[in-house]
Amino acid sequence: xxxxxxxxxxxxxxxxxxxxxxxxxxxxxxxxxxxxxxxxxxxxxxxxxxxxxxxxxxxxxxxxxxxxxxxxxxxxxxxxxxxxxxxxxxxxxxxxxxxxxxxxxxxxxxxxxxxxxxxxxxxxxxxxxxxxxxxxxxxxxxxxxxxxxxxxxxxxxxxxxxxxxxxxxxxxxxxxxxxxxxxxxxxxxxxxxxxxxxxxxxxxxxxxxxxxxxxxxxxxxxxxxxxxxxxxxxxxxxxxxxxxxxxxxxxxxxxxxxxxxxxxxxxxxxxxxxxxxxxxxxxxxxxxxxxxxxxxxxxxxxxxxxxxxxxxxxxxxxxxxxxxxxxxxxxxxxxxxxxxxxxxxxxxxxxxxxxxxxxxxxxxxxxxxxxxxxxxxxxxxxxxxxxxxxxxxxxxxxxxxxxxxxxxxxxxxxxxxxxxxxxxxxxxxxxxxxxxxxxxxxxxxxxxxxxxxxxxxxxxxxxxxxxxxxxxxxxxxxxxxxxxxxxxxxxxxxxxxxxxxxxxxxxxxxxxxxxxxxxxxxxxxxxxxxxxxxxxxxxxxxxxxxxxxxxxxxxxxxxxxxxxxxxxxxxxxxxxxxxxxxxxxxxxxxxxxxxxxxxxxxxxxxxxxxxxxxxxxxxxxxxxxxxxxxxxxxxxxxxxxxxxxxxxxxxxxxxxxxxxxxxxxxxxxxxxxxxxxxxxxxxxxxxxxxxxxxxxxxxxxxxxxxxxxxxxxxxxxxxxxxxxxxxxxxxxxxxxxxxxxxxxxxxxxxxxxxxxxxxxxxxxxxxxxxxxxxxxxxxxxxxxxxxxxxxxxxxxxxxxxxxxxxxxxxxxxxxxxxxxxxxxxxxxxxxxxxxxxxxxxxxxxxxx
Amino acid sequence: xxxxxxxxxxxxxxxxxxxxxxxxxxxxxxxxxxxxxxxxxxxxxxxxxxxxxxxxxxxxxxxxxxxxxxxxxxxxxxxxxxxxxxxxxxxxxxxxxxxxxxxxxxxxx
Numbered sequence: 001x002x003x004x005x006x007x008x009x010x011x012x013x014x015x016x017x018x019x020x021x022x023x024x025x026x027x028x029x030x031x032x033x034x035x036x037x038x039x040x041x042x043x044x045x046x047x048x049x050x051x052x053x054x055x056x057x058x059x060x061x062x063x064x065x066x067x068x069x070x071x072x073x074x075x076x077x078x079x080x081x082x083x084x085x086x087x088x089x090x091x092x093x094x095x096x097x098x099x100x101x102x103x104x105x106x107x108x109x110x111x112x113x114x115x116x117x118x119x120x121x122x123x124x125x126x127x128x129x130x131x132x133x134x135x136x137x138x139x140x141x142x143x144x145x146x147x148x149x150x151x152x153x154x155x156x157x158x159x160x161x162x163x164x165x166x167x168x169x170x171x172x173x174x175x176x177x178x179x180x181x182x183x184x185x186x187x188x189x190x191x192x193x194x195x196x197x198x199x200x201x202x203x204x205x206x207x208x209x210x211x212x213x214x215x216x217x218x219x220x221x222x223x224x225x226x227x228x229x230x231x232x233x234x235x236x237x238x239x240x241x242x243x244x245x246x247x248x249x250x251x252x253x254x255x256x257x258x259x260x261x262x263x264x265x266x267x268x269x270x271x272x273x274x275x276x277x278x279x280x281x282x283x284x285x286x287x288x289x290x291x292x293x294x295x296x297x298x299x300x301x302x303x304x305x306x307x308x309x310x311x312x313x314x315x316x317x318x319x320x321x322x323x324x325x326x327x328x329x330x331x332x333x334x335x336x337x338x339x340x341x342x343x344x345x346x347x348x349x350x351x352x353x354x355x356x357x358x359x360x361x362x363x364x365x366x367x368x369x370x371x372x373x374x375x376x377x378x379x380x381x382x383x384x385x386x387x388x389x390x391x392x393x394x395x396x397x398x399x400x401x402x403x404x405x406x407x408x409x410x411x412x413x414x415x416x417x418x419x420x421x422x423x424x425x426x427x428x429x430x431x432x433x434x435x436x437x438x439x440x441x442x443x444x445x446x447x448x449x450x451x452x453x454x455x456x457x458x459x460x461x462x463x464x465x466x467x468x469x470x471x472x473x474x475x476x477x478x479x480x481x482x483x484x485x486x487x488x489x490x491x492x493x494x495x496x497x498x499x500x501x502x503x504x505x506x507x508x509x510x511x512x513x514x515x516x517x518x519x520x521x522x523x524x525x526x527x528x529x530x531x532x533x534x535x536x537x538x539x540x541x542x543x544x545x546x547x548x549x550x551x552x553x554x555x556x557x558x559x560x561x562x563x564x565x566x567x568x569x570x571x572x573x574x575x576x577x578x579x580x581x582x583x584x585x586x587x588x589x590x591x592x593x594x595x596x597x598x599x600x601x602x603x604x605x606x607x608x609x610x611x612x613x614x615x616x617x618x619x620x621x622x623x624x625x626x627x628x629x630x631x632x633x634x635x636x637x638x639x640x641x642x643x644x645x646x647x648x649x650x651x652x653x654x655x656x657x658x659x660x661x662x663x664x665x666x667x668x669x670x671x672x673x674x675x676x677x678x679x680x681x682x683x684x685x686x687x688x689x690x691x692x693x694x695x696x697x698x699x700x701x702x703x704x705x706x707x708x709x710x711x712x713x714x715x716x717x718x719x720x721x722x723x724x725x726x727x728x729x730x731x732x733x734x735x736x737x738x739x740x741x742x743x744x745x746x747x748x749x750x751x752x753x754x755x756x757x758x759x760x761x762x763x764x765x766x767x768x769x770x771x772x773x774x775x776x777x778x779x780x781x782x783x784x785x786x787x788x789x790x791x792x793x794x795x796x797x798x799x800x801x802x803x804x805x806x807x808x809x810x811x812x813x814x815x816x817x818x819x820x821x822x823x824x825x826x827x828x829x830x831x832x833x834x835x836x837x838x839x840x841x842x843x844x845x846x847x848x
Numbered sequence: 849x850x851x852x853x854x855x856x857x858x859x860x861x862x863x864x865x866x867x868x869x870x871x872x873x874x875x876x877x878x879x880x881x882x883x884x885x886x887x888x889x890x891x892x893x894x895x896x897x898x899x900x901x902x903x904x905x906x907x908x909x910x911x912x913x914x915x916x917x918x919x920x921x922x923x924x925x926x927x928x929x930x931x932x933x934x935x936x937x938x939x940x941x942x943x944x945x946x947x948x949x950x951x952x953x954x955x956x957x
Binding site for chain 2: 231232233234239242243247248249251252253254255256258259260262263264266267270272
C-alpha cells in the first residue's frame with residue numbers, strides 16, 4: 001500500500017506497452033536483469049500517440065520534467081512497490097541504480113571470496129518507512145473512529161465516577177481456559193543448529209600397533225598349581241671367568257667415576273634434608289627465657305594414712321590419666337618394728353590411690369598384709385595389681401569394681417558422694433612358707449608375649465596376656481610366679497578330701513574371687529638362686545632388670561577369667577628361641593650380677609639348680625637401689641647405689657661404660673627420662689634431684705634442684721595426655737605451669753600474653769597448637785609426701801638426633817673401655833717382659 | 849714368543865677391578881657393592897647371598913624399565929645412571945650393555 005520513495009514511481013505496463021518498449025516480463029527483463037533504459041522521446045511519443053490509454057499518461061508531467069534523455073525502467077518482479085514496474089524519476093536515483101547494477105555485476109564472481117569489511121555508519125536513507133508507519137497508524141485510527149484520517153485525532157476517555165478509587169478485585173484465571181488466553185512462541189527446530197560441517201580440523205597421531213585378544217578356556221575342575229623357583233646363580237668358575245674378562249674391566253673403569261662423584265655428593269651434603277623443619281626446633285629455644293627448673297605441680301599428703309610413714313614406691317596408673325598409686329610403709333628400723341609389732345598389726349599397711357582432681361582425699365585404698373616395698377600394675381589388665389610385702393609374701397589385688405569411680409573423679413569436680421574412701425582388700429596372697437624369706441624389693445610382670453616353663457625355658461604364651469611375675473629379695477632368690485592355677489596333679493584321695501571341704505566360704509570383706517585359686521597356696525614356679533662365682537655363698541639381689549623381650553603386642557585382649565586359666569604342660573608349648581633369658585641383678589653389697597635364669601638339671605641328683613652368674617662387677621659403695629633399662633636403648637642399663645651411678649651396656653663385660661664421680665650425698669634412686677634419651681634423674685639423700693644431661697656434661701649434673709627436706713625415696717616420670725587434645729596457647733617467657741593448669745582444667749582458653757617487663761624484654765609470641773601432653777615427675781620423700789613436678793620444655797623435648805648422638809657416645813665409651821683393656825694387657829705384658837729381662841740380666845751378671 | 853725381555857706379560861684385570869671396587873667400598877657410608885650381568889645374575893658382591901639375590905632380581909627389573917622409559921621418550925638417548933633415594937639409604941646403579949654395578953650407600957652416616 002503506498003509507501004515508496006519519492007524518486008521512483010511504480011507503474012503497471014500493459015502487455016502492449018511492454019511489447020512496444022521491449023520490456024516484456026520475464027522475457028526482456030527478468031528477475032536477474034530487471035533494468036531497462038527507455039528513451040524519453042519514445043515515452044513522449046507514446047503518450048501523444050495513445051493519449052489517455054498510454055500507461056505513461058498519469059506521469060506525463062514528470063516525464064517531461066525529466067532532465068535527461070533516458071529514463072530507467074525497473075522490473076519489479078516481487079512487487080516490492082506494488083506494481084510490476086517502477087520508473088526512476090530523478091537522475092541521482094538513476095545513477096545509483098546503475099551503479100548498483102555495475103557493482104552487482106562485478107561483484108557476483110568474487111562475492112564468495114570477499115573479505116568481510118566492517119561496515120561504516122551510513123547516513124540514514126529514507127526508503128519511505130516512516131510514511132508507511134504514519135499512514136498505517138492513521139488508517140487504524142480512522143477505522144476505529146469511522147472517519148477519514150485527514151489530520152490529528154482527539155481522544156476523550158471517561159469513566160463512571162463511582163468506579164474511581166473503588167477497591168480492586170483480582171482474581172485468578174487459568175490461561176488454558178479461555179481461548180487465546182495466552183500467546184506463546186512455540187519452539188521449533190532451528191535449522192541453524194543442524195548444519196552439516198563440511199570442513200573440520202583434527203590432529204592425527206600414529207601409535208604402535210596394539211592388539212589384545214583373549215580366549216576362553218574350558219575349566220572343568222579347579223586344580224591347584226604352584227611354582228617353586230630359586231634364583232639363578234653362576235657357579236664359581238663362571239664368576240671367575242666373568243671377573244677376568246676384558247669387558248668387565250672396561251665397564252668398571254668407565255663406571256667408577258660416576259659412582260665416586262655420586263658418593264662424594266652424598267657425603268658433602270644431604271640434598272633431601274629439610275632445613276625449614278630443622279630450623280623450627282632451634283627457634284623454639286631462642287628467645288624463650290624458659291625456666292629450666294622442675295615446677296611443682298601438685299603435692300599429695302594424707303594426714304590420716306601417711307602420718308609418720310614413708311612412701312616406698314610410686315606407680316602411675318597406666319590407663320587412667322591423673323591417677324597415681326603410692327605404697328606407704330612404716331618409717332621404723334628393725335628393732336622398732338619388733339617392739340611395736342602389736343600396734344602395727346592393728347594398723348594395716350596401705351597403698352593409696354591419688355587423683356589430681358582431689359589433693360586432699362585419696363580415691364582408693366588397697367589393704368596389704370604387711371608393708372609393701374614394691375608393686376606393679378599388670379600391663380595387660382590395669383585392674384590387677386601385684387605387690388611384694390615385707391614378710392616375703394606376694395599379694396594380688398583386683399580393683400575392677402572401683403575403676404569407674406577412679407575414672408569418674410578425673411572429669412567431675414571431685415565431689416565424693418561417699419565420704420569414706422573405699423578400701424579394697426587383697427584377693428590372693430602367697431603362702432608364707434613357699435615365698436621369700438626377706439622383704440621383696442623388686443617385682444615385675446613378664447610381658448605377655450612369652451611365658452616361662454618349670455625349667456626356665458621361655459615358651460610362647462598362648463594367652464596373650466601377662467600371666468607371670470618375677471620377684472627378688474635379699475634372701476638370695478629370684479622367683480618366678482604364675483597367676484594361673486597349677487596343673488592338677490592330685491591323687492584321688494586329695495580330690496575326695498577337697499570335695500568334702502568345699503563349702504561356700506564366707507566372704508566377709510567383699511573380696512573379688514578373681515584369684516581364689518591362688519589364695520594362701522600360691523607357690524613360685526621357679527626359684528633361681530645366685531651362687532657366688534668365686535666363693536661359696538650367694539648374692540642377695542635387691543633390684544633386677546630383664547631384657548625387654550616384647551615382640552608382637554597382643555594388647556586389647558579381654559581380661560579372661562583368671563580362675564579358669566591353667567598352667568599348661570611344657571610339652572604343649574613351643575619354645576621361643578630369640579628370648580634373652582639373662583638378667584641383671586643389683587645386690588646389697590653394691591655389685592651388679594649378670595646371670596641366666598634358666599635352670600639346669602644336675603644329672604646325679606636330678607635336682608634343678610641355677611648356674612653360676614657369668615659376670616659380676618663391684619662398682620657401688622652401698623646397696624644398689626636402682627637397676628633400670630633405658631626406654632630408648634634396649635641394652636643400656638642404669639645402676640644407682642652408694643654415692644655414684646653407673647651406666648652399663650649389655651654385652652660389654654669390661655665394666656661400666658660410664659661411671660659418675662662420687663657425689664656429696666648418697667644417691668637414693670635414679671630413673672631415665674621418658675622422652676629424652678640423654679637425660680636421667682637422680683634422687684639424693686638430702687632431698688635434691690640431680691638432672692644429668694649426658695650430652696651436655698658428664699662430670700656433674702646439669703641441674704640440681706631441691707624438692708623436699710628429707711631423702712627422696714622414689715622417682716617416676718610419666719607422660720599424661722590431656723582430655724582435650726588441642727589447646728591454643730601463647731607460649732612466651734611464661735611458666736609452662738600456667739599452661740599446664742589450663743590443660744588440667746580441661747577447657748579451651750585463648751591466652752593473652754602476660755607481660756613481665758614492658759620495655760626491656762622483647763615479647764616473643766609463639767602461637768602453638770599443642771597436643772596437650774604433660775610431662776610429669778612423681779617424687780616421693782621420706783616424710784610420706786608425694787610431689788608431682790612438671791618437667792620443663794628444655795628437659796623434655798629431645799634435640800634433633802639426640803638418640804643418634806647418644807648411641808654414638810655409648811659406642812665411643814665402649815671403644816674407650818676396650819682400648820683401656822688392651823692397654824692394660826699391653827702394660828702387663830710389658831711389665832712382665834721387663835721383669836723377665838731384668839731377671840735374665842741379673843742371672844747373666846751372676847753367672848759371669 | 850711368550851716371553852719378552854725374560855718376563856711374561858700377565859694381564860691382571862682382576863686386580864684392577866678389585867682395586868676399583870675396594871676404592872668405592874672404602875668411601876664413607878657404602879654398605880655394599882654388587883656386579884650383575886645383563887640377565888640379572890650376580891657376579892660379584894660384598895653382601896650376603898640372600899640380599900644379593902634379592903637386590904639383583906629387583907634392581908634388574910627396575911633398570912630395564914627405566915632404560916626403556918628413557919629410550920621411548922627419545923630413541924637416541926640412553927640411561928647412564930640411576931639413583932634411588934630412600935629414607936634409610938641410597939641405591940646407585942650404573943647400567944651398561946653387559947653388566948650393572950649396584951652400590952648401596954647410607955648418606956647420613
